[in-house]
Amino acid sequence: MALLALRDVSFAYGSETVVNGVSFELSPRDFLCVLGENGSGKSTLVKGILSLLKPSSGEIFMGDGLRASEIGYMPQTTQLQKDFPASVFEVVISGQLAKRGRFRPFYTGLDRASAEEKLDSLGILGLRDKSFCDLSGGQRQRALLARALCAARKLLIMDEPTAGLDPHATEELYGVIRKLNEDGLAIIMVSHDTALAKRCATHILHIGHPGQCGYCGGQRVFFGAASEYYN
Amino acid sequence: MLDNLIEVFSYAFMIRAALAGSLISLCAALLGVSLVLRRCSMIGDGLSHVGFGALVVAFALHAAPLAVAIPVVGGAAFLLLRLSEDGKIAGDAAIALVSTSSLALGAIVISKTSGMNVDVYNYMFGSILSISEADTYLCLFLSVVLIVMFVLCYDGIFAVTFDETFARACGIDAGAYNVVIALLTAMTITLGMRMMGALLITSLIIFPPITSMRVFKKFKSVVICSAVLSVTCFLAGIILSCLFYTPAGASVVAANMAAFAVFSVIAMLKS
Numbered sequence: 072m073a074l075l076a077l078r079d080v081s082f083a084y085g086s087e088t089v090v091n092g093v094s095f096e097l098s099p100r101d102f103l104c105v106l107g108e109n110g111s112g113k114s115t116l117v118k119g120i121l122s123l124l125k126p127s128s129g130e131i132f133m134g135d136g137l138r139a140s141e142i143g144y145m146p147q148t149t150q151l152q153k154d155f156p157a158s159v160f161e162v163v164i165s166g167q168l169a170k171r172g173r174f175r176p177f178y179t180g181l182d183r184a185s186a187e188e189k190l191d192s193l194g195i196l197g198l199r200d201k202s203f204c205d206l207s208g209g210q211r212q213r214a215l216l217a218r219a220l221c222a223a224r225k226l227l228i229m230d231e232p233t234a235g236l237d238p239h240a241t242e243e244l245y246g247v248i249r250k251l252n253e254d255g256l257a258i259i260m261v262s263h264d265t266a267l268a269k270r271c272a273t274h275i276l277h278i279g280h281p282g283q284c285g286y287c288g289g290q291r292v293f294f295g296a297a298s299e300y301y302n
Numbered sequence: 303m304l305d306n307l308i309e310v311f312s313y314a315f316m317i318r319a320a321l322a323g324s325l326i327s328l329c330a331a332l333l334g335v336s337l338v339l340r341r342c343s344m345i346g347d348g349l350s351h352v353g354f355g356a357l358v359v360a361f362a363l364h365a366a367p368l369a370v371a372i373p374v375v376g377g378a379a380f381l382l383l384r385l386s387e388d389g390k391i392a393g394d395a396a397i398a399l400v401s402t403s404s405l406a407l408g409a410i411v412i413s414k415t416s417g418m419n420v421d422v423y424n425y426m427f428g429s430i431l432s433i434s435e436a437d438t439y440l441c442l443f444l445s446v447v448l449i450v451m452f453v454l455c456y457d458g459i460f461a462v463t464f465d466e467t468f469a470r471a472c473g474i475d476a477g478a479y480n481v482v483i484a485l486l487t488a489m490t491i492t493l494g495m496r497m498m499g500a501l502l503i504t505s506l507i508i509f510p511p512i513t514s515m516r517v518f519k520k521f522k523s524v525v526i527c528s529a530v531l532s533v534t535c536f537l538a539g540i541i542l543s544c545l546f547y548t549p550a551g552a553s554v555v556a557a558n559m560a561a562f563a564v565f566s567v568i569a570m571l572k573s
Contacts, residue, residue: 118467121470123471138473139471139473140472140473142471144467146467146468151464154515155339155464156339156514156515156518156519156520156523156524157460157464157519158519158520161460161520161522162464165457165460165461165464165465165469166472168458168461168473168474169471169472169473171457176453176454176455177457178457200520202519202520222471222472
């Protein structure tokens with residue numbers, strides 16, 4: 072049974088359609104890479120899957136008991152403030168909020184242990200009490216990944232996780248992500264690095280503007296196994 | 303000098319003012335951390351101008367000042383949020399529109415009624431004498447509500463402040479947090495502005511968090527430091543104002559400026 076299925080889904084801001092009739096299916100343990108140029112609606116699609124936007128048409132199905140709030144989400148770091156006073160631990164444990172009931176006001180020891188375990192598994196337990204804004208780009212991405220893992224049950228969505236990283240840090244982060252996938256987590260990764268996508272992903276979804284249709288939103292150009300993707 | 307101080311604080315109204323003001327400062331600092339970090343610092347300034355307009359109108363109509371000002375400022379806070387969420391008018395522009403409009407309305411009402419007098423001057427620059435017993439109870443009530451909510455929603459407030467999109471993805475109702483924060487800010491501003499003055503009340507929201515962030519790099523430390531700093535500076539300001547017969551609001555701001563300078567030096571020495 073599919074973990075996630077989109078059928079003819081469109082998203083629009085006001086009268087402007089940004090994503091137009093996209094369909095795909097994701098099975099547990101899949102690694103889907105979403106490719107496309109800037110402005111093709113990749114980030115909008117991600118927000119839609121996270122239920123932050125309502126589709127203007129089409130339907131999104133979630134299987135296997137998955138709920139939108141249990142999808143781990145790793146946003147682009149460029150959207151975050153550079154001078155925010157927060158320790159790495161404060162940032163990471165906020166991912167546990169997704170699993171916390173609406174009426175339970177405080178984190179439990181279990182929440183704390185889970186956050187520490189995620190830090191440890193990503194090799195940044197030593198940075199626990201560091202200030203988030205003092206971290207290097209790669210460390211910051213790991214911290215955000217740890218936060219996403221706190222929230223994730225079966226699916227992790229990443230929006231350009233390697234943007235702004237040097238090649239070494241990029242390679243390392245891909246290693247970590249591949250390992251997570253091998254351990255059983257389904258992954259959706261937005262990227263525009265075609266070569267790496269073909270190497271890491273099991274499936275590729277390419278959205279863009281085919282032909283002259285520049286104003287009707289990003290459409291599906293390709294969806295299928297990574298090995299079948301040429302371009 | 304000390305005798306003078308002891309004598310001043312033997313009056314019931316001074317004790318009331320000090321108590322109510324400390325509570326307001328505490329509330330303002332707690333809200334301020336979130337507002338400043340979300341680049342909403344000027345919302346307090348906008349709301350205090352709306353409050354000024356509302357107070358002047360209430361004064362002209364001989365109505366109870368807070369009964370008019372609290373709902374009006376609350377409404378304005380809600381409106382400001384809506385305007386900036388719609389995205390049709392930028393947030394800072396929306397604040398400027400609303401605040402200058404209410405200031406203009408206030409000025410027209412003043413010119414047609416009392417003219418510039420001591421009461422109007424006090425609304426602008428603040429006066430300790432303006433705190434009644436009922437106000438003190440209202441401050442007490444507000445601060446208890448705010449502190450309880452802040453503690454219960456602390457983790458959510460952190461998440462929404464740090465990364466609203468992620469918080470929403472976690473299933474947190476960020477919109478509700480925004481409304482609650484705006485309404486509490488409106489209450490705090492309205493209660494505090496007669497003591498601090500419409501032109502100076504924003505300082506209570508902005509100074510303590512900014513000062514704390516000079517030295518502290520964790521959210522929790524910044525929150526705690528802001529709260530302590532805010533109350534300390536308020537009391538220091540009030541004492542200064544009694545000793546040197548300076549306006550209360552201005553003296554509190556001066557104390558906050560001094561704290562900012564001290565924290566900046568500490569930050570420089572640390573790095």
